[in-house]
Amino acid sequence: MQIADLDILQSQAQYPSITITLPTHRTFPEKEKDPVRVKNLIREAEDRLLQEYEARDIQDIMQRLWDLADSIDHNHNLEGMMIVANRDVAKVYKVPTRLEEKVAVQDDFLVRDLLLAQSRIQSYWVLTLAENPTRLFHADNDQLQEVQDYGFPFVNEEPGTRMTLDTRYGTKPDSERDEHLRIFFRNIDAGLKQALDLEDLPVVLLGVDKNLGFFKEVAQNYDKVLTVIEGNHDLATADNTALKFAELVWPKVQEVMHEQRHNDVAQAIDAAVSSNTFFTDLNDIWVATLDGRGARLFVEEGYSFSAKVSEDGRSIAVVDEPEAYRNREIVHDAVNRIIEHVLQTSGEVVFVEPGRLGDNRKLFLTLRY
Structure with a gap:
């Protein structure tokens, strides 16, 4: 779609x-x-x-x-x-x-x-910060697809243990390894930027605390991070990688996005009420959306009603028994028609969970003027 x-x-x-x-x-x-x-x-x-x-x-x-x-x-x-x-x-x-x-x-x-x-x-990127390897996935809800581009998957090919590092007089193996990791994660960040340039989506990070810390220190794209999931995910195999990460990530993304939607709705409604630029009456909403005054329509999920439209098209009457009318005499889903009015005048439609609009409201329209 x-x-x-x-x-x-x-x-x-x-x-x-x-x-x-x-x-x-x-x-x-x-x-x-x-x-x-x-x-x-x-x-x-x-x-x-x-x-x-x-x-x-x-x-x-x-x-x-x-x-x-x-x-x-x-x-x-x-x-x-x-x-x-x-x-x-x-x-x-x-x-x-x-x-x-x-x-x-x-x-x-x-x-x-x-x-x-x-x-x-909900589309987003999933970045697994591991050295063997670091993977990038493109996600739509709980469906993850591994990306084989922009340098991904990244494997840290620099010296990986204290014994393999340069231990000549005056060197500090731990410091040398840390610098290798910074370079490694800078390269990952550069690859992530290429993906973000193509599709600007929020990013979910997975990794152990140390890797997350190094990435945050060097990343130029950290403002895109939606949420972080700590843990060791180096051992995911090719056969179960996408499924494994989907099970880890999608519930967390749902939780974060749900909270964001709730906050956005509450702030928008509070602002409209404070400025008295809103309608909740069905006829007021009908006329305002016809006239192109609707900026943002909040609709409770599942809410619909049938209505008979006046001859001039400027008012509606709710119909309790639509089966008593012929199809052409009423609008079976007047909410759908209101939504169309909003979209046709470049407004926005937002669906909310039942009860979110408060005061038994089912529709809430913020106005342009």
Whole structure:
């Protein structure tokens, strides 16, 4: 999934646009049920379309959906799946976040689910500071890939023990070894800089205290360090390296990033409240985002509501029983529509855990003016 996909899906909106989302599974036996679940949801979408169209009128779009279902390789499922289709677009997205099971038929796609998945993908570098060798990994969440570039993996080929160092009169073996280590870690830092120049991501460091200390002393890129994990990781073998480090690193990264997100949200809300530049009322938010006033929209994960839009498009009324209406008469996911308004006017959307917005709020919009 690329950021450009969000723009494509928004630009291709038309009625009917079908969005199907569901949780999926990586392992057996749970993943065996995923193909059946997909087909059941496609049938549900067909039933909804048949409430408004003759079967011959939806034949093309239904064929697109069935072709998509047949093309899915369920052996490589992640935590969630999103299927979108209309007369011009047909795509399947596998995402590393769990999605709710639902079917939507409206005049736009539910881009919120892709946006949420995108916001939960954390990319970073993992640098293991060891002499035999120092490795660099590129990580997306718990998936690590070793980098074989920029000089990595680095092996310290300088004298490594007191007995092999120059012990002539006046030399200090410990000092000589320390200087060799400084040179070694400067070279590693130079290699890391090349990686950072290509992709500017936070860095997780692993290593024993001494190596961490030397690296911190000489590194020019230490401000990129997200967190440090102490310990001896020299003995990881080629077969289990990525898995071993993922198990060590990903829980710590989640913890640090969760805390950072929480602090960022709290600070942004406090600033908006202090300056009285925010809305929490649904109609106020609807109008402000239509007018391009929305700077940053905070959305509680999982929150949605159906709404009927006024004839002039400037107000909404919450609908408690959307099944009582025809598809075109209401917006089944008004939160998704608000998100689209924000994105179309270069605003930012941030998803937060339930309860983070306080005072039973589900949406919080900071204003440009």
